[in-house]
Amino acid sequence: MLVRSVAAASLALLALLGAAGCSPTDSKTDSKTDSSDSPAVSAAPDDCDKSKLSLLRPGTFTVATDNPAYEPWFSDNKPSNGKGYESAVAYAVAEQLGFQPSEVKWVTASFNSVVTPGRKNFDVDINQVSISAERKKAVDFSTGYYDVAQSVVTYQGSKIANATSLADLKAAKLGAQVGTTSYATITDTIKPSQKPSVYDTNDLAVQALKNKQIDGIVVDLPTGFYMSAAQLDNGKIVGQISSGSSPEQFGFVLTKGSKLTACVSKAVDALRGEGALARLQEQWLATAGGAPELK
Incomplete structure (x- = not known):
């Protein structure tokens, strides 16, 4: 399994809803339950203290995405402006981990380079990358921050x-x-x-x-x-x-074996649990209205 702000008229049309379309392939997507089986659930509170995080650059949370960065996931091809669903989610996760917006650094990483093995130029990547069992052989994923159709x-x-x-x-x-x-x-x-x-x-x-x-x-x-x-x-x-009862999910990508994976997943889970992800989806993404299911 393996797509900025839309013009005002488009936003009205899309109900505050690019085109990367970058949900990954390779194999059957993990279910929501499977993606929740990441190390995040075992992370102790102290392990995720900002001062103890294993970062690419001390004191900086380095986030990657592709260029161009498409609507509605980003806005105006400027990931650092906090606009668009994925930009907003990235800053929300950074805040959960104790970072101020000024401590978040954005870098560019192509989609294909993100899902291959090897060291990365980022702490996390957010770029509509679907969680899959095949990709987990090469990289780590956080728990899912968006259920995809x-x-x-x-x-x-x-x-x-x-x-x-x-x-x-x-x-x-x-x-x-x-x-x-x-x-x-x-x-x-x-x-x-x-x-x-x-x-x-x-x-x-x-x-x-x-x-x-x-x-x-x-x-x-x-x-x-x-x-x-x-x-x-x-x-x-x-x-x-529809993906059925086991929805495809987008997740943050991290280097395989990253010490940050558990803490990033914990932050995503907290945002989902308190309804923050749902609110950001309502703000930035189109509803399913006008898109009947094809069976």
């Missing part, structure tokens, strides 16, 4: 604009970003008769859709709302594809 985006008048089921997509030419759960959704769930197109970025996929080289794009739902409202003329969400 995939969506199919097209334009009014396309051959799939009125599709109401997965069967209606079988003859479609679909596209998605390389190495993402969105692409895996095409190949493993939709299983169209035509080979899907693959793109280095969702921006390239959007351009292909505009050129009518493909019939639709598969991408995570919040990015789908952004695409349809802000990037496409006459864009339309065909529908969403």
